[in-house]
Amino acid sequence: KQEVTQIPAALSVPEGENLVLNCSFTDSAIYNLQWFRQDPGKGLTSLLLIQSSQREQTSGRLNASLDKSSGRSTLYIAASQPGDSATYLCAVLKIASGSRLTFGEGTQLTVNP
């Protein structure tokens, strides 16, 4: 059974700091891994999708890496801003699961002005 773990569960940083969110998964047979952002009471916004053959993806101040063999992914946020405050979720699409995305519990990020 695929398990996805995110560390830390919560993180509070001052504005401008660079930070790293971690995601680990137990089954390395995955199609891809996605990072999402969720604001309170809202749906999910896809940030980055990394295919299993890729090592990293970048979008603006965000960089996500994938090490499939070790079952780890990181989301790097550069020069954090108060508007980055949200819950960040990683999810993996396992090859044997058909269409099912398995989500981690999320990291709640607060960026203080």
Place this chain on the structure above:
Amino acid sequence: GAVVSQHPSWVICKSGTSVKIECRSLDFQATTMFWYRQFPKQSLMLMATSNEGSKATYEQGVEKDKFLINHASLTLSTLTVTSAHPEDSSFYICSARAGGIGETQYFGPGTRLLVL
């Protein structure tokens, strides 16, 4: 990116009534749609997967007679919570995918259901 809408965004109903939630893909045809529920401070749990024109596939522990899913067209799926009870109160989120496995899933804004 692609847009997925949900209606209503929130609903309050009395115990015993049925509630229908719509999920639409606005600018693409969704071959597959997914329904999730999320409890406070928890992650998303997949309830069911539906492909246009066929019956939904429900996850273990999800009652198909209580959570009726219809995927009548490539742009619309509905979730009906039948005979709702307070324990059904939750945040329901749909997502849609245009292509096959491995393609991006786009998520709707969610529907908050409160059953009194």
